[in-house]
Amino acid sequence: MNMKLFFKNLFLILIIMTSLPTMAQQSLFGGQQIISPEINSDNTVTFRFFAPNADTVKVTGDFLPTVKMKMQWGTFDAPGNALLSKDDQGIWSYTSEVLSSELYNYAFIVDGLNTTDPNNPFLVRDVASVMNIFIIGGGLADNYKVNDIPHGTVAKRWYDSPGLEMDRRLTVYTPPGYESGKEKYPVLYLLHGAGGDEEAWMTLGRTAQIMDNLIAQGKAKPMIVVMPNGNVIQDAAPGEGHEGFYKPQFMVPKTMDGTYEANFKDIINFIESNYRIKADKANRAIAGLSMGGFHSLHISRYYPKMFDYVGLFSAAILPNQNVSNPVYEDIDGTLKKQMENGYELYWIGMGKTDFLYNGCVEYRAKLDKMGMKYTYRESEGGHIWRNWRIYLSEFTPLLFK
Amino acid sequence: MNMKLFFKNLFLILIIMTSLPTMAQQSLFGGQQIISPEINSDNTVTFRFFAPNADTVKVTGDFLPTVKMKMQWGTFDAPGNALLSKDDQGIWSYTSEVLSSELYNYAFIVDGLNTTDPNNPFLVRDVASVMNIFIIGGGLADNYKVNDIPHGTVAKRWYDSPGLEMDRRLTVYTPPGYESGKEKYPVLYLLHGAGGDEEAWMTLGRTAQIMDNLIAQGKAKPMIVVMPNGNVIQDAAPGEGHEGFYKPQFMVPKTMDGTYEANFKDIINFIESNYRIKADKANRAIAGLSMGGFHSLHISRYYPKMFDYVGLFSAAILPNQNVSNPVYEDIDGTLKKQMENGYELYWIGMGKTDFLYNGCVEYRAKLDKMGMKYTYRESEGGHIWRNWRIYLSEFTPLLFK
Numbered sequence: 001m002n003m004k005l006f007f008k009n010l011f012l013i014l015i016i017m018t019s020l021p022t023m024a025q026q027s028l029f030g031g032q033q034i035i036s037p038e039i040n041s042d043n044t045v046t047f048r049f050f051a052p053n054a055d056t057v058k059v060t061g062d063f064l065p066t067v068k069m070k071m072q073w074g075t076f077d078a079p080g081n082a083l084l085s086k087d088d089q090g091i092w093s094y095t096s097e098v099l100s101s102e103l104y105n106y107a108f109i110v111d112g113l114n115t116t117d118p119n120n121p122f123l124v125r126d127v128a129s130v131m132n133i134f135i136i137g138g139g140l141a142d143n144y145k146v147n148d149i150p151h152g153t154v155a156k157r158w159y160d161s162p163g164l165e166m167d168r169r170l171t172v173y174t175p176p177g178y179e180s181g182k183e184k185y186p187v188l189y190l191l192h193g194a195g196g197d198e199e200a201w202m203t204l205g206r207t208a209q210i211m212d213n214l215i216a217q218g219k220a221k222p223m224i225v226v227m228p229n230g231n232v233i234q235d236a237a238p239g240e241g242h243e244g245f246y247k248p249q250f251m252v253p254k255t256m257d258g259t260y261e262a263n264f265k266d267i268i269n270f271i272e273s274n275y276r277i278k279a280d281k282a283n284r285a286i287a288g289l290s291m292g293g294f295h296s297l298h299i300s301r302y303y304p305k306m307f308d309y310v311g312l313f314s315a316a317i318l319p320n321q322n323v324s325n326p327v328y329e330d331i332d333g334t335l336k337k338q339m340e341n342g343y344e345l346y347w348i349g350m351g352k353t354d355f356l357y358n359g360c361v362e363y364r365a366k367l368d369k370m371g372m373k374y375t376y377r378e379s380e381g382g383h384i385w386r387n388w389r390i391y392l393s394e395f396t397p398l399l400f401k
Numbered sequence: 402m403n404m405k406l407f408f409k410n411l412f413l414i415l416i417i418m419t420s421l422p423t424m425a426q427q428s429l430f431g432g433q434q435i436i437s438p439e440i441n442s443d444n445t446v447t448f449r450f451f452a453p454n455a456d457t458v459k460v461t462g463d464f465l466p467t468v469k470m471k472m473q474w475g476t477f478d479a480p481g482n483a484l485l486s487k488d489d490q491g492i493w494s495y496t497s498e499v500l501s502s503e504l505y506n507y508a509f510i511v512d513g514l515n516t517t518d519p520n521n522p523f524l525v526r527d528v529a530s531v532m533n534i535f536i537i538g539g540g541l542a543d544n545y546k547v548n549d550i551p552h553g554t555v556a557k558r559w560y561d562s563p564g565l566e567m568d569r570r571l572t573v574y575t576p577p578g579y580e581s582g583k584e585k586y587p588v589l590y591l592l593h594g595a596g597g598d599e600e601a602w603m604t605l606g607r608t609a610q611i612m613d614n615l616i617a618q619g620k621a622k623p624m625i626v627v628m629p630n631g632n633v634i635q636d637a638a639p640g641e642g643h644e645g646f647y648k649p650q651f652m653v654p655k656t657m658d659g660t661y662e663a664n665f666k667d668i669i670n671f672i673e674s675n676y677r678i679k680a681d682k683a684n685r686a687i688a689g690l691s692m693g694g695f696h697s698l699h700i701s702r703y704y705p706k707m708f709d710y711v712g713l714f715s716a717a718i719l720p721n722q723n724v725s726n727p728v729y730e731d732i733d734g735t736l737k738k739q740m741e742n743g744y745e746l747y748w749i750g751m752g753k754t755d756f757l758y759n760g761c762v763e764y765r766a767k768l769d770k771m772g773m774k775y776t777y778r779e780s781e782g783g784h785i786w787r788n789w790r791i792y793l794s795e796f797t798p799l800l801f802k
Contacts, residue, residue: 054512121649130519145643146637148636153559156556236547239523247520
């Protein structure tokens, strides 16, 4: 071909093309060509921020010791912060202590204003907050990484909910080999907490990575994991539904009034008529965190022949006393029925400093009194994603044995 | 049930639960309880930022008139910025001009430092930059919204590439009804540009929303859209593959050396053996932006009996003169073969101010000389996602007629 028809100076073009996003970055993001965070070989982490004119730059995040914060109703553990120091190039930096294996989040505080790290595009949203993340490997967080192993598929699908009268979005993880095989699989329904949605277990919970890794290691059976949206007034996560972009709220109306539980059958029906699943009690599990633990408790006893496996992760065990809904009637009776129908595992996980700890103690006392068997796992820490990733990693290997 | 077993003061619990994320926001993100951006009824947009101690707060983004920026190799259009004004509460604000229907991006500049909007969790990543986005409806961007219509499924899947000797990730859009039906569908292979990956067309390109809307309107035929990763050294997008989290680069090695084109058959084979598709030339389309336009040009002539529909969106029409690869041999001969084999549509889109404009003029002159028919669409503006969403919206209705 006649090369003259094309650009004569490839080098110039490459410069232009390389400069383009740099320019875009410069105009929008200061064009920082530094590395942050840098995970050092000893598992300390160096954070860097370019701000030649700032007076103070701090980093805050869950890798730092917490500090006590006083609120009207008591003291609370809040993330600590650390001061960075500035070099003569205007680059601020701070190197952490040696960190144990975990997925951490952080942000910077520049002259009192919080900002994400412009050198780290890896972010997760928690309700309305966006935080940078990084992973320290070499331990439990290796299962939160994408490793060079077979991977399942993650699909965002819409199901028809006749009960809620709308099409609604959910996330479905299918294990490696599902699409190309003929085998039938068990199903775990995995529910989010207040302020969450069908994205939360994937992004904050690293569910796809945990399942890929546990399945590859032979620790968990290949299973389908269904992550629905528990906010019945939403068709989808904020920004993913027909309401468009709006500021996500922690307290979404109608989340704990029985509507979700009463219509959960729509989700099961959708999954069981659209996937190659084993449609029996022995092959269904339900688990959830916080509000999702509340939902799992109530759904599993409201449909007392449905699930052989139940997981309550830091569950918000409280009835909504302002609501009368058939779902919350005769709780003792339906729990008894659930017990009589039999189940393989009723798993309760709770952090020692969780603000919902006492409710869990009382619920366990109630189960003890009824003679309803459960497995109890008490962990360090409180009401945080760190625990829910750990609970998921420990719960799923116990399923469908 | 004995309510005494549960929390006695629901109200207190709700306060605690409501305060939790607020605290997390406060410690990490300043707990701003303001709304930004606010799209006003007249399609002006108000931006707000809480920074009582800042000296200046500006907003920058593609909703503002561009400014000329001088670089070594010439002047360039860069996003402009506008100064916000502060009220006595320390809240800075700015209201834009009336904006036409579009998906816009923006960021704030606080005392010279760029930061995203802490009140808007809707962000997109472009290479290593993260930007806030908002949508003005009432025109073409209505097709970029999630509307209350049937929705397709978006799946992140991994395919085996024998040629590249790895499992690689791709994004597959299947149209509404695909999973529950038996029909076979045509396929559009949709390729990203330099610095992009299998995420780009979904996030920056709003492909799922565009396809859902065009299909619901009867403008586009239901089709499968496959969005692969054109960076052959990656198994997946940055952060989604086994390399973990690292700063994405614009220039990824081996992207324009023929390796991708030579192994594209692996992707077609995967799709055609894993999806219900119509496996013939009349039902295959390939299109791409910038580098993806280059790839589409070369893949479509390298496999000259494969595609009846080709789309070059702001294509980077340049051979890599440093590389000798069979893919780039006999370009004239293979183009001629492609022409003789026949095709339905060879669609070229280019922006008037695109820095690749001249290359397109020369390529069109070459096609004219050969007598190779094409459809040419010249748009306003340059090498920007705004054009690529428009081209996708105009190209897909022409497919598979």
